[in-house]
Amino acid sequence: MEIGxxxxxxxxxxxxxxxxxxxxxxxxxxxxGLAFRPHIKTHKLPAVAHxxxxxxxxxxxxxxxGEAEVMEAAGLRDILLSFPLVGAAKAERLAALAGExxxxxxxxxxxxARGLSDALAQAGAGVDFLVxxxxxxxxxGVQSPEAAAELAELADGLPGLRFAGLMxxxxxxxxxxxxxxxxxxxxxxxxxxxRVSAGGTPTHLINHLVGEVTEVRAGTYVYGDRSCIANGSxxxxxxxxxxxxxxxxxxxxxxxxxxxGSKTLTNDPAEEASGGGHGLxxxxxxxxxxxxxxxxxxxxxxxxxxxPDVGEVVTIVPNHACGCTNMHDEVVxxxxxxxxxxxxxxxxxxxx
Numbered sequence: 001m002e003i004g005x006x007x008x009x010x011x012x013x014x015x016x017x018x019x020x021x022x023x024x025x026x027x028x029x030x031x032x033g034l035a036f037r038p039h040i041k042t043h044k045l046p047a048v049a050h051x052x053x054x055x056x057x058x059x060x061x062x063x064x065x066g067e068a069e070v071m072e073a074a075g076l077r078d079i080l081l082s083f084p085l086v087g088a089a090k091a092e093r094l095a096a097l098a099g100e101x102x103x104x105x106x107x108x109x110x111x112x113a114r115g116l117s118d119a120l121a122q123a124g125a126g127v128d129f130l131v132x133x134x135x136x137x138x139x140x141g142v143q144s145p146e147a148a149a150e151l152a153e154l155a156d157g158l159p160g161l162r163f164a165g166l167m168x169x170x171x172x173x174x175x176x177x178x179x180x181x182x183x184x185x186x187x188x189x190x191x192x193x194x195r196v197s198a199g200g201t202p203t204h205l206i207n208h209l210v211g212e213v214t215e216v217r218a219g220t221y222v223y224g225d226r227s228c229i230a231n232g233s234x235x236x237x238x239x240x241x242x243x244x245x246x247x248x249x250x251x252x253x254x255x256x257x258x259x260x261g262s263k264t265l266t267n268d269p270a271e272e273a274s275g276g277g278h279g280l281x282x283x284x285x286x287x288x289x290x291x292x293x294x295x296x297x298x299x300x301x302x303x304x305x306x307x308p309d310v311g312e313v314v315t316i317v318p319n320h321a322c323g324c325t326n327m328h329d330e331v332v333x334x335x336x337x338x339x340x341x342x343x344x345x346x347x348x349x350x351x352x
Contacts, residue, residue, distance in 0.1 A: 001339040003332065008246040008313060009260040011328040013343075015335050017240035018048065018222055025204065025221050026055045032208035037061050037080055037197065039219030042322045044347035045331070046074030048222065059102070061217045065093050066350025072101045074346070080104040080197065082167065082217065084112050084132070084140060090352070091119035095160075098125040106167045108132040108142045113155045120160025128164035129155040130197060133182060135168045135175040145178060149185035156191055165193050169217070170200030171207050179212040202231045225321040226270055226280050236282075236317070241324065241331070243279070243316040245297060247308045256287070256308055258297035258316075265292060265316065266323035279316040284308060289316070 003012050029036040038052045039061040049060050049071055059078025062068040068079045084107050085094055094116060097103055105127050107113050113129065120126060131148045134141030142148045148166065156163035166182060168175055175198060183193045199207060199217035207216050220227070223241040224234030245260035265279050278289040278297070286303040301307045308314060318324040325331075326348055333341045 003244065003334050003337050003339060004313070006244060006332060006339070008244050009258075009264045010244050011324070011331045012242050012244060013043075013223070013331045013333045014240040014242070015333050015340065017224070017238045018051070020238055021222050021224065021234060021240065022052055022055050025218060026052075026057065028204065029216055030056060034207060034213065035195075035215040037215055037217050038222065039063070039082070039217050040067060040071060040347065042219040042223055042325060044070075044325055044345050044350075045343055046071060046076065046346055047343060049074070049076050052222070058215070061219070062347075064350050064352060065090055065097070066352055067347040068097060068101075068103070069093070070347040070350060072097060076101070078102045080106075080130075080217070082106055082169075082197075084108060085116060086112060087115070088119065091116050092123075094127070095119045095123035095125045098127050099123065104128040104130060104164060106130045106132040107155070108134075108140050108151070110151065110154055113151065113158055113161060117155075117158035117160045123160075126160050126162060128195075129161040130165050130167040130195065131155070131163070131182075133166050133168045133178065135178040136172045137169060139169070141168065145181035145185050148182040149189055152186045152191055153189050163191055165195030165197065165214075166212075167197040169198065170203045171198040171210055171213060172203070173206075176210040176212055179210070183212060201228060201233050204233060220321055223321040223325075224317075225324075226317050226319045227268075229280070229317070230271065236280075239317045241318065241321045242282070243318060243324070245314055245316055247310055247312045247314065250308075250310050253307075254300060254302040256299040256301050258289070258299060258314070259295065260297045260316065261295045262292040263294050263327060264324075265289070265297065266318050266320045266327075267292060268318075268320035268323055270319045279318050282315040282317060284314065 197215040224239035228234035249257035
């Protein structure tokens with residue numbers, strides 16, 4: 001079967017492009033002596049995670065426990081949970097997971113550390129603890145190198161936790177001095193910083209310029225998306241995840257309606273500099289998906305010549321691959337347009 005015969009809307013993944021993206025990122029990390037720990041939140045597929053590990057990744061990164069549980073059940077055994085885990089329910093699940101796999105966690109507060117420690121100690125399990133650092137992004141993370149040292153010392157003294165290093169996102173120009181100061185403050189307390197995990201697809205080519213970084217995390221690179229095209233991290237030809245959609249209406253000469261709305265495409269907006277709208281229509285790059293209803297994609301085709309007709313199938317590169325993936329139960333995988341399988345998105349919807 002060829003992808004042209006698929007019913008729409010449908011998410012398709014080009015496995016040749018996935019393999020090129022994996023090889024390119026792993027090659028960069030190998031060249032610069034950096035451990036690579038890809039983020040699976042982009043694809044949520046155990047099969048792709050295994051591809052990444054076979055290519056040389058030291059393990060995987062998961063944002064949520066539910067994702068990690070799916071990946072562990074599929075045979076992935078070295079997992080970093082990069083989101084702070086708060087609450088007894090999550091701590092108990094972490095302790096169970098730690099009994100089956102090598103697990104690292106992150107935290108930026110005493111509350112997180114103590115909550116995890118209680119459950120781990122009761123279960124007789126242990127995990128590595130990375131102090132999350134805010135090196136300029138303004139999201140989660142301790143706010144100073146000295147705070148990082150204080151939390152590192154606290155965590156290392158708690159049952160079930162072993163201080164192992166630092167984590168930040170993304171790698172910014174100011175990350176180096178911040179992390180260097182944190183390392184010095186931690187080492188002054190007699191602790192060893194084994195790992196410094198950083199990264200993100202948009203900044204992946206500068207990780208080696210920050211000498212403190214030892215481990216890289218990136219997720220979107222494996223599929224690419226419109227944001228990756230805009231920032232230069234993945235070219236259009238290597239954007240592996242695409243939505244095939246059908247033009248179901250042409251109510252005016254300047255408007256087309258697709259069968260792909262907010263339940264199919266991500267609502268993440270694109271910057272106007274890259275064309276704006278809610279995705280790139282490959283066959284009609286001048287078209288603009290200017291708004292989304294639940295099932296309708298509203299497209300301005302006034303700049304197109306020729307313009308799409310009712311019944312025509314188009315291909316959309318979503319603005320944000322991660323959000324788009326989480327709306328699909330399955331993806332159709334292909335090579336050069338020939339369908340080779342349909343894969344359930346096993347970690348879809350794992351929000352807890």
